[in-house]
Amino acid sequence: xxxxxxxxxxxxxxxxxxxxxxxxxxxxxxxxxxxxxxxxxxxxxxxxxxxxxxxxxxxxxxxxxxxxxxxxxxxxxxxxxxxxxxxxxxxxxxxxxxxxxxxxxxxxxxxxxxxxxxxxxxxxxxxxxxxxxxxxxxxxxxxxxxxxxxxxxxxxxxxxxxxxxxxxxxxxxxxxxxxxxxxxxxxxxxxxxxxxxxxxxxxxxxxxxxxxxxxxxxxxxxxxxxxxxxxxxxxxxxxxxxxxxxxxxxxxxxxxxxxxxxxxxxxxxxxxxxxxxxxxxxxxxxxxxxxxxxxxxxxxxxxxxxxxxxxxxxxxxxxxxxxxxxxxxxxxxxxxxxxx
Amino acid sequence: xxxxxxxxxxxxxxxxxxxxxxxxxxxxxxxxxxxxxxxxxxxxxxxxxxxxxxxxxxxxxxxxxxxxxxxxxxxxxxxxxxxxxxxxxxxxxxxxxxxxxxxxxxxxxxxxxxxxxxxxxxxxxxxxxxxxxxxxxxxxxxxxxxxxxxxxxxxxxxxxxxxxxxxxxxxxxxxxxxxxxxxxxxxxxxxxxxxxxxxxxxxxxxxxxxxxxxxxxxxxxxxxxxxxxxxxxxxxxxxxxxxxxxxxxxxxxxxxxxxxxxxxxxxxxxxxxxxxxxxxxxxxxxxxxxxxxxxxxxxxxxxxxxxxxxxxxxxxxxxxxxxxxxxxxxxxxxxxxxxxxxxxxxxxxxxxxxxxxxxxxxxxxxxxxxxxxxxxxxxxxxxxxxxxxxxxxxxxxxxxxxxxxxxxxxxxxxxxxxxxxxxxxxxxxxxxxxxxxxxxxxxxxxxxxxxxxxxxxxxxxxxxxxxxxxxxxxxxxxxxxxxxxxxxxxxxxxxxxxxxxxxxxxxxxxxxxxxxxxxxxxxxxxxxxxxxxxxxxxxxxxxxxxxxxxxxxxxxxxxxxxxxxxxxxxxxxxxxxxxxxxxxxxxxxxxxxxxxxxxxxxxxxxxxxxxx
Numbered sequence: 047x048x049x050x051x052x053x054x055x056x057x058x059x060x061x062x063x064x065x066x067x068x069x070x071x072x073x074x075x076x077x078x079x080x081x082x083x084x085x086x087x088x089x090x091x092x093x094x095x096x097x098x099x100x101x102x103x104x105x106x107x108x109x110x111x112x113x114x115x116x117x118x119x120x121x122x123x124x125x126x127x128x129x130x131x132x133x134x135x136x137x138x139x140x141x142x143x144x145x146x147x148x149x150x151x152x153x154x155x156x157x158x159x160x161x162x163x164x165x166x167x168x169x170x171x172x173x174x175x176x177x178x179x180x181x182x183x184x185x186x187x188x189x190x191x192x193x194x195x196x197x198x199x200x201x202x203x204x205x206x207x208x209x210x211x212x213x214x215x216x217x218x219x220x221x222x223x224x225x226x227x228x229x230x231x232x233x234x235x236x237x238x239x240x241x242x243x244x245x246x247x248x249x250x251x252x253x254x255x256x257x258x259x260x261x262x263x264x265x266x267x268x269x270x271x272x273x274x275x276x277x278x279x280x281x282x283x284x285x286x287x288x289x290x291x292x293x294x295x296x297x298x299x300x301x302x303x304x305x306x307x308x309x310x311x312x313x314x315x316x317x318x319x320x321x322x323x324x325x326x327x328x329x330x331x332x333x334x335x336x337x338x339x340x341x342x343x344x345x346x347x348x349x350x351x352x353x354x355x356x357x358x359x360x361x362x363x364x365x366x367x368x369x370x371x372x373x374x375x376x377x378x379x380x381x382x383x384x385x386x
Numbered sequence: 387x388x389x390x391x392x393x394x395x396x397x398x399x400x401x402x403x404x405x406x407x408x409x410x411x412x413x414x415x416x417x418x419x420x421x422x423x424x425x426x427x428x429x430x431x432x433x434x435x436x437x438x439x440x441x442x443x444x445x446x447x448x449x450x451x452x453x454x455x456x457x458x459x460x461x462x463x464x465x466x467x468x469x470x471x472x473x474x475x476x477x478x479x480x481x482x483x484x485x486x487x488x489x490x491x492x493x494x495x496x497x498x499x500x501x502x503x504x505x506x507x508x509x510x511x512x513x514x515x516x517x518x519x520x521x522x523x524x525x526x527x528x529x530x531x532x533x534x535x536x537x538x539x540x541x542x543x544x545x546x547x548x549x550x551x552x553x554x555x556x557x558x559x560x561x562x563x564x565x566x567x568x569x570x571x572x573x574x575x576x577x578x579x580x581x582x583x584x585x586x587x588x589x590x591x592x593x594x595x596x597x598x599x600x601x602x603x604x605x606x607x608x609x610x611x612x613x614x615x616x617x618x619x620x621x622x623x624x625x626x627x628x629x630x631x632x633x634x635x636x637x638x639x640x641x642x643x644x645x646x647x648x649x650x651x652x653x654x655x656x657x658x659x660x661x662x663x664x665x666x667x668x669x670x671x672x673x674x675x676x677x678x679x680x681x682x683x684x685x686x687x688x689x690x691x692x693x694x695x696x697x698x699x700x701x702x703x704x705x706x707x708x709x710x711x712x713x714x715x716x717x718x719x720x721x722x723x724x725x726x727x728x729x730x731x732x733x734x735x736x737x738x739x740x741x742x743x744x745x746x747x748x749x750x751x752x753x754x755x756x757x758x759x760x761x762x763x764x765x766x767x768x769x770x771x772x773x774x775x776x777x778x779x780x781x782x783x784x785x786x787x788x789x790x791x792x793x794x795x796x797x798x799x800x801x802x803x804x805x806x807x808x809x810x811x812x813x814x815x816x817x818x819x820x821x822x823x824x825x826x827x828x829x830x831x832x833x834x835x836x837x838x839x840x841x842x843x844x845x846x847x848x849x850x851x852x853x854x855x856x857x858x859x860x861x862x863x864x865x866x867x868x869x870x871x872x873x874x875x876x877x878x879x880x881x882x883x884x885x886x887x888x889x890x891x892x893x894x895x896x897x898x899x900x901x902x903x904x905x906x907x908x909x910x911x912x913x914x915x916x917x918x919x920x921x922x923x924x925x926x927x928x929x930x931x932x933x934x935x936x937x938x939x940x941x942x943x944x945x946x947x948x949x950x951x952x953x954x955x956x957x958x959x960x961x962x963x964x965x966x967x968x969x970x971x972x973x974x975x976x977x978x979x980x981x982x983x984x985x986x987x988x989x990x991x992x993x994x995x996x997x998x
Contacts, residue, residue, distance in 0.1 A: 079741035204690045348868040350743030
């Protein structure tokens with residue numbers, strides 16, 4: 047297993063090189079003046095664009111430029127974002143934790159419910175439970191996130207005052223900005239636990255419920271249906287029939303044998319889903335007034351903020367590579383044949 | 387990147403696909419049902435405020451800066467004027483009567499505090515005023531604040547408002563952008579600190595000066611600023627702070643004023659400013675203990691927060707008037723007096739080209755625009771005739787606004803209801819655009835980006851109306867319309883990177899000069915960024931400023947408006963009439979058209995929330 051992990055990790059720099067090179071060459075069609083913002087840490091520097099072009103060799107051959115850009119990126123200089131009004135690296139540090147928190151809050155229930163309901167749906171194929179989960183899946187899939195988000199907000203906040211928008215309430219907002227509240231991770235819920243502040247944790251959790259529920263419901267459909275299809279395929283195979291013929295209890299047949307093999311596409315899909323959540327869930331963040339990376343990404347794209355767009359794309363690409371690596375490792379856990 | 391929806395559902399069999407599509411229809415029906423139920427569900431608005439001490443205002447943008455000498459936008463100024471205080475203040479809703487604030491008296495010729503020649507103002511200062519850090523306010527602090535306001539003089543900033551009356555010129559820098567050697571000396575000579583007073587020496591009389599000092603140059607602590615590395619008031623260190631970049635001052639995100647509220651926090655990520663009551667305020671402490679001003683771009687979220695009682699006032703435009711008017715527990719204050727030109731579309735004559743993504747290729751090749759596209763009068767006139775002014779006022783402003791026909795709005799001397807207007811006339815627009823750039827514009831077309839303030843749907847509509855009408859004339863005319871957050875929008879527009887953009891101008895002080903200068907003078911707020919210059923307009927504005935005879939002044943402004951109509955440096959759309967949306971438990975709001983962000987923003991000192 048360790049050799050397998052080592053091999054995968056060895057590939058990582060190569061993949062990252064490919065990703066960064068692709069991204070860099072994609073923006074190379076822009077003029078050097080436009081690309082100059084990718085190298086500055088303050089808007090003042092863009093006042094003398096020619097100096098920036100000269101300093102970073104933006105008219106030199108492409109591989110030389112790529113080398114300079116990569117060196118700067120590794121030093122944490124990803125340029126200055128006009129939309130975030132701060133260096134891109136700082137903006138990612140500012141916005142990403144909120145999105146990560148929301149992504150985790152949506153991802154865990156999506157996977158748990160998706161797999162659980164998908165398995166049930168396959169086991170009870172064409173029975174009422176299967177029809178019910180299909181209904182859940184399709185309504186979730188049919189609902190645009192802004193519609194579902196608004197409906198949930200109107201009911202659970204407008205009507206019942208249960209789950210407010212924003213990241214936390216005023217009292218908690220004041221508490222987390224007090225000197226004695228530490229922010230080791232930037233994830234408010236986790237920081238609250240580490241600080242032993244259960245009141246903060248409960249409040250943050252309360253604010254996470256609606257955006258997480260919206261994302262869960264919308265993303266659940268796909269995972270549920272893929273799990274169901276995969277399970278149905280496995281349940282029809284000979285080894286399952288053999289296991290049943292041996293007299294194994296149905297829970298073992300389904301839970302240990304079929305599910306394990308059915309998990310491969312589920313892992314692939316889950317990793318993609320997690321990356322898409324981390325890349326920013328713009329509409330959900332806007333409706334729930336949740337200050338995450340999605341809003342910034344969209345503003346950067348709308349305002350043609352090249353460093354902002356490149357920075358967020360780079361982040362998404364790296365997350366994608368990492369998620370793929372995690373998926374590969376999970377494949378190996380699920381299927382020992384892949385470890386060789 | 388966000389997907390929020392991934393791929394398509396896989397189907398196992400054709401039968402299942404058929405069943406799925408039936409269910410999809412059912413799913414959509416359920417979704418529609420849910421949506422209708424949520425919209426129609428009777429929602430009981432919060433009857434009583436949960437917290438009578440905290441006021442929450444929801445706007446659509448964050449602020450740009452907290453520096454009273456740097457900021458020059460309504461969103462920032464609203465916050466600044468709740469933290470800092472000026473020498474005078476407008477008396478309640480009046481735009482004429484002043485009351486003393488940090489000054490002990492308002493100077494006038496009658497009380498002898500203004501000299502007979504109108505060039506010396508003696509302003510006695512109030513005693514016993516302390517800053518929020520507990521230190522006492524001194525005449526030296528007032529002198530420092532007035533000088534700092536003039537000498538920071540960042541490009542496109544407000545310093546000219548005070549430079550002109552106190553030192554006689556509009557900029558502290560020469561044509562090459564270098565600090566004038568005499569700038570500090572001139573300012574220092576103009577502002578003198580006495581034992582308990584401040585004395586202003588003007589090069590020539592300037593009647594609106596007290597009105598200016600009622601909104602601008604609020605007082606900050608010199609010692610506090612110097613202790614934190616900001617300008618110490620000396621000539622030696624001035625060069626470092628003259629035309630300083632936004633984040634280059636301690637005042638950018640810190641504050642220490644004498645006002646009724648102190649800065650508790652400015653969270654730029656959440657577009658939120660939190661103010662806390664200044665308990666040692668020289669007047670009786672404010673009734674509100676905390677004020678939160680927060681940018682929430684989505685109207686539906688703002689509305690729900692207002693209904694739930696988590697917001698006490700929100701920004702709402704005319705498009706949603708019926709919705710907010712119908713909310714229980716919500717009061718809509720209409721017919722609020724306003725002195726502004728809002729909205730308008732400004733043209734940049736010489737766009738800053740290097741690295742500018744808003745002008746596409748930067749050439750007249752159909753995929754961009756040359757930097758000097760709008761330097762051509764026919765292009766500007768073509769745009770002017772391509773906008774449906776009456777349609778906008780009728781459909782977007784619900785017929786509440788007055789068509790704007792000049793830079794001087796209704797209610798000020800110089801406003802002429804009979805001045806010529808641009809009308810929506812596509813035939814004339816075609817004629818001008820065919821002529822533009824010797825016919826090249828019509829044959830090659832153009833493409834550029836118009837940014838507008840995110841959350842301000844009216845301005846988004848203006849951009850789209852223009853884009854659509856121009857495209858209807860010639861499909862090669864393409865405008866990409868995109869929203870932008872306020873600070874980023876300000877940076878892009880004032881640095882001359884936007885070819886055309888919608889904006890608005892609200893009175894800094896109630897005088898026509900405050901509209902003529904920033905909209906038409908080559909050194910004014912907009913023309914400087916636009917690159918617009920008309921020698922005659924400059925002369926007229928300067929003459930009108932020192933003209934005391936109203937009829938002669940009116941004539942000068944009539945000529946200025948004629949030049950404006952001929953030059954078209956901007957499209958003026960409307961003198962607006964807005965409304966304020968607040969909970970019925972809110973008390974004490976006083977409308978004043980000169981207060982920043984009026985009627986959405988507020989001076990919170992006299993306000994409170996009733997618990998009954």
